[in-house]
Amino acid sequence: MRNSADCNSFRRWHEAGNEFVPPADVQIVTSGGRSIPAHSAVLASASPVLEKMLYRCRIGLNSQRIIQILGVPCDAVVAFIQFFYSSRSVLSSREGEEAMERYGIHLLVLSHAYQVKWLKRGCEEGVAARLRAEEVVDVLKLAKLCDAPRLYQRCMRLVAEDLASAVRSEGWRFIQRHDPLxxxxxxQLVEDADQRKKRWMREMADQEMYQQLSEAMESLQHICTVGCTVVGPHNGEPPSRSKGPCSFRTCEGLQLLIRHFATCGKKLSPGGCIHCRRMSQLFQLHSSICDQSDSCKVPLCKQFKSKMQMDGKVDKTWRLLVKKVVTARVMSSLAKRKGPEEIQKTWLRYTGTK
Structure with missing residues (x-):
């Protein structure tokens, strides 16, 4: 029954508006009693279901086969058949967009029922693009019935984004009465999406914290090695604030903490000073990362390394923090470098890979 050459000929005749198109040998009857002429070669080539129906259908007047396509508006059936006579690119044309706007849901049902796969994919995309929150529950139910996973996922995402509008719809009240599953x-999907969003926000906050700590380590090294404004070594030159703002965001705050740590009289008292404890933790974090303890100019670096060696064990939480900060430092360094060789050298340096 299928003949792709005949189908292509019909399509070319149809698109060119040729008046010598071969006479129709099929009549498609719709729910409203409308009769649509068509060609068996085109129908059979487009749909395996219609091909089987053509074998079994009855013969009417003028020896024409008669098949029925019921349950949808007559104009939707006309649009469905017209797609068979056009190239697949018609979906992106103005006519295709108009048909999808008017009959997208009906075309999705027809393309699923008659196994027109290329049209079904186009209908999924078209319906998903025009989906509104107030109708999403109805379309979701339809997507399940028509085995349309892309449309189903789009519906679920829209419900998760605007559950309030979906709950107010008639479709929601229907599934409450008839489809509690x-x-x-x-x-459950909305709850899972909410949990994923919260987890993602926590991870982003953690990454921001690790990035800030990584930058603080670089800023601390910078202050204690070359000096910045009035803090740190200045190679015999008098300290000055005329250098202008530092490129490190954390530099100014660290300078304040360092000056406070150097002069605070409470850091050795019971309970200590919260600012001094914070500075001490930064010194300890630097010591855990630093690989130049013999020549390092950051205060307490060597002392903290010696203490860790004497204790032998390092708290797992602290070890994880050090690992995350090192990773953030590596990623920041990789982002600043352009050449692949420089990226590889930086990665090998921080991972210790040979």
Whole structure:
């Protein structure tokens, strides 16, 4: 029954508006009693279901086969058949967009029922692009029935983004009465999406903290090695604030902490000073990362390394923090470098890979 050459000929005749198109040998009857002429070669080539129906259908007047396509508006059936006579690119044309706007849901049902895969994919995309929150529950139910996973995922995402609008819809009240399993599935997905969002926000906050600590380590090294404004060594030159703002965001705050740490009289008292404890933790973090303890000019670097060697064990939480800060430092260094060789050298340096 299928003949792709005949189908292509019909398509070319149709698109060119040729008046000598071969006479139709099929009549498609719709729910409204409308009869649509078509060609068996085109129908059979487009749909395996229609091909089987053509074998079994009855013969009417003028020896024409008669098949029925019921359950959808007549104009939707006309649009469905017209797609068979056009190239697949018609979906992105103005006519295709108009048909999808008017009959997208009906075309999705027809393309699923008659196994027109290329049209079904286009309908999934078209319906998903025009989806509104107030109708999303109805479309979600339809997506499940029509085995349309892309549309189903789009519906679920829209429900998760605007559950309040979906709950106010008639479709939601319908599934509450008749499909509690689908209602539970939607609510579970919304809860999972909310948990993923919260987890992502926590991870982003953690990454920002690790990035700030990494920059603080670089700033601390910078202050204690070359000096910045009035803090740190200045190679015999008098300290000055005329250098202008530092490129490190954390530099100014660190300078304040260092000056406070140097003069605070409470850091050795019971309970200590919260600012001094914070500075001490930064010194300890630097010591855990530093690989130049013999020549390092950062205060307490060597002392903290000796203490860790004497204790033998390092707290797992602290070890994880050090690892995260080192990773953030590596990623920051890689982002600043352009050449692949420099990226590889930086990565090998921090991972210790040979």
């Amino acid at each position: 689908l209602e539970q599935e939607i609510l």
